[in-house]
Amino acid sequence: MSVSFLDVFTEVATSQDLPCRSYAPELFFAESPADVEYAKSLCTTCPLQAECLAGALERSEPWGVWGGELFVQGVVVPRKRPRGRPRKSDTVTAA
Numbered sequence: 001m002s003v004s005f006l007d008v009f010t011e012v013a014t015s016q017d018l019p020c021r022s023y024a025p026e027l028f029f030a031e032s033p034a035d036v037e038y039a040k041s042l043c044t045t046c047p048l049q050a051e052c053l054a055g056a057l058e059r060s061e062p063w064g065v066w067g068g069e070l071f072v073q074g075v076v077v078p079r080k081r082p083r084g085r086p087r088k089s090d091t092v093t094a095a
Contacts, residue, residue, distance in 0.1 A: 019046050028065040033080040036070055043068035 019042035020028060028039045043049050043065065053067025061071045069076045 018048065019043060020052075029063060031083070036065060036080040039065040040068050040070065 019039075023039075023042065027035055027042075030036050030039060043052070046052065046068075049067050051067075053069055056066030056069075056071060057076075060074050062074050064071055070078075070080055072080070
């Protein structure tokens with residue numbers, strides 16, 4: 001009999017505070033790059049970080065912070081870009 005992430009999560013969640021249970025869920029799906037980085041930092045202290053990330057990868061989560069990583073359109077990305085046009089220094093000019 002295999003143990004699912006949900007079983008482990010439920011058991012640990014009842015025994016201690018997890019960041020995703022202690023903070024507003026909106027934080028883990030925030031638009032602001034600063035809020036996303038804060039959510040990712042909260043995951044570093046979570047005892048279920050590895051299991052959460054593995055579960056998100058298995059489920060192909062489309063959005064949000066899972067296991068300390070940011071998912072955008074189902075892909076793990078290093079950081080959230082701010083809305084709007086990119087800075088001119090970020091663009092590559094053609095020679």
